[in-house]
Each structure stands twice: as C-alpha cells, then as structure tokens.
Amino acid sequence: MKRLGRLYLVLNPTKDWDGLLTSLHQALKGGVGIVQVWDHWAEEVTDSAKGTLLVRIKELADKFQVAVLLNEDWELALAYGLDGVHFDRIPEDWDKAKIQLRKKLIGITVGNDLETVRWANENRLAYISFCSVFPSLSVDTCEIVLPGTIKKAREMTDIPIFLSGGIRAENLPLLERYSYEGIAVISGILNEENPREAANAYLKQLKSKP
Template identity: 55%
Template sequence: MKKLAGLYLVIDPSQAHESLLKKLHSALKGGVDIVQIWDHWPNDQPRGAKLEFIQRAKELTKDFQVPLLMNQDWSLALETGLDGVHFDQLPADFQTIQPRLKDQYIGLTVTNNMEVVQLAEQNSLSYISFCSVFPSPSVQSCDIVQPDSIKNAKEISNMPIFLSGGINQENFGQLKELPFNGIAVISGILNEADPEAAAKKYKAKLQDLDYSD
C-alpha cells in the first residue's frame, strides 16, 4: 500500500446527501487525495440510506482512484468494501479488530500526548492526524496542538503526519515550519461556492511547501 499524503477531505453525512455528493465530485476534480466519511449521521438516518450514500461516494472516489475511509465504524467500512478506517481513538479490543483490517488503511487522531503517537507507531498504523491545529467548530473536542508535539512525533515515528482543525487559506502559511505530509479539511472546501477551485488552492499551497518530505 502506498503511503498517504496530500489533501485529505472529510465529508459530513449529516448534510443533504445530493448536495454533498455534488460537492465531493467537485472537490475530487480539484485534486483531493483521500476522503473520509465522518461518523456523523442524523439520528433518524435509515440504514439503507447510509449504505446508499456510502456506495455513491465510493463510486465517485473510485473514478478518481482516491481511497475512501470510514470514521470510527470499522465494521461498516468492512461491510461496504471501503479502503480503511480512521479512529478518533483506538477501540479497547483493537488487537482483535486489527487482523480484520489487514491490507486496509488505519489512521488515528492524536493530540499532544506522545504516548498515543507511540501507540500508533507500535501498532504500525498507516498515518496519524493531529487535531486541532487551529480552533474549529467541527473539532471542539480536540485540544489545540502545540508545534513541538508535531515535531516530536516526527522524531519518534515514520508514519505520515496529517494536520487538521481550522486550516484555511489565510492561516496555511503558519504551517511552513512544521513537518507533515498532508492536511485534513472540511469547511475550507465544502463550504466554498466552488469546491474544485478551493481544493486546487490547497493543493498548490501544499506543493509550495514540499509537504511530502
């Protein structure tokens, strides 16, 4: 499996599905490299509607050869044939689950706790994602990440590092001194009138920073 890097888009299935899928298609045209379905379904969302949405999202990402991951719900990721799962925190029975996710991407949200980074490294996860680099209404449960935490993670781990939380076109330049392989974005793309153009702008900024090092 190739290492993940680049522009990581998180989509929120609590939004109207038709509109969201159109935005996803536009963002993929703009060069998004990875897509994650946030485990944020409406409380009354029928199971059939979930499966239909995932299948349609999967068809779009497949057309662009972009991996599609599920947030937290690893069993749903397996059932629908997705490319992996992103955990906000590892399940208590992860050692039992991990063999079932063989040959799939497994990511983990980390903050300033280096023990969690070490845990991800010990379990040979596919990548880690720091949350939250900047204040963001979509990640209120995350502490603000200290720059030294990201630098320390680079010293103790070979995993790709993603940065997430409140990253936009205006504050992107503040990341230039940090070691990372990609950024995760929600509103910075999906709330824009033209998601394709927004994705292209992020991609250009990533290339300017030579983020893949």
C-alpha cells in the same frame, strides 16, 4: 492498497446528501487525495441507508483512484468495501479490528498525548492526524496542539503526519515550521462556493511545500 494523497477531505453526512456528493465530485476534480466519512449520522438513518451513501461516495472516489475511509465504524467500512477506517481514539476492540483490517488504510487522531502517537507507530498505522492546529467551529472536541508536540511526534515516527483543524488556504503558510505530509479539511472546501477551486488552492500550496 490506494496511496494517501496530501489533501484529506472529511465529509459530514448530516448535510444534504445530493449536495454533499456534488461538492465531493468537485473537490475530487480539484485534487482531494483521500476522503473520510465522519461518523456523525442523523438518528433516523439506518445502516442500510448509510451503506447507500457510502457506495455512492466510493463510486465517485474510485474514478479518481482516491481512498475512502469511514470514521470509527470499521465493521460498516468493511461491509461496504471501503478502503479503510479512521479512529478518533485507540479502539477497545483493536485486537479483533486489526485482523479484519489487514491491507486496509488505518489512521488515528492524535493530540498532545504522545502515547497515542507511540501506539500508532508500534502498530504501523498508515498515518496520524493532529487535531486541532487552529481553533475551528467544526472541530469542537479537539484540544489545540502544541507546536512542540508535532515536533516530538516527527522524532518518534516516520509514518505520515496530517494536520487538521481550522486550516484555510490563507493560514497554510503558518504551518511551514512543521514537518508533515498533508492536511485534513472540512469547511475550507465544502463551505466554499466552488469546492474544486478551493481544493486546488490548498493543493497548490502543498505541492510547493518542501
């Protein structure tokens, strides 16, 4: 099983795939340590076409020993040999999924409802990811997480905590009051002219974090 890096990049597959792969390659050079493919495909994209993109993403990430996770669709993730899955909510078929996903990285999005944190801890998931710590145009389905929630979560579990939503290099210092292991980013890297430099800017600040 690959290790979790501190800088987590989420890919939106509705973007131009060649451009997305180019940006991913640069971001990996900049230090991205885990990649998730968002389950947000254009309607006409077949499972076979999805698989083609997933294979290309994994080939790139493997060169850097970086894990690739798929959002929600754990069966598709297994079909194409990905390293794990990220759930946005507790899956209804968890009893089946957890058997199939043994030895895979599994994470879940959490918010102000600590029951999901408790569930993640009981099932010893690889990590939890809070959404959203700041307002974000790319994250329109998440509530703003209260600072006290993140503090309580740290008291409840020792599994790695990631923070996401509107995080940019310039507002990263505002997260110093939290205890966390890493951050998840989309536009802060992929929308930049130089994804490698953008990723490296995040990573430098994360490395300086105690």
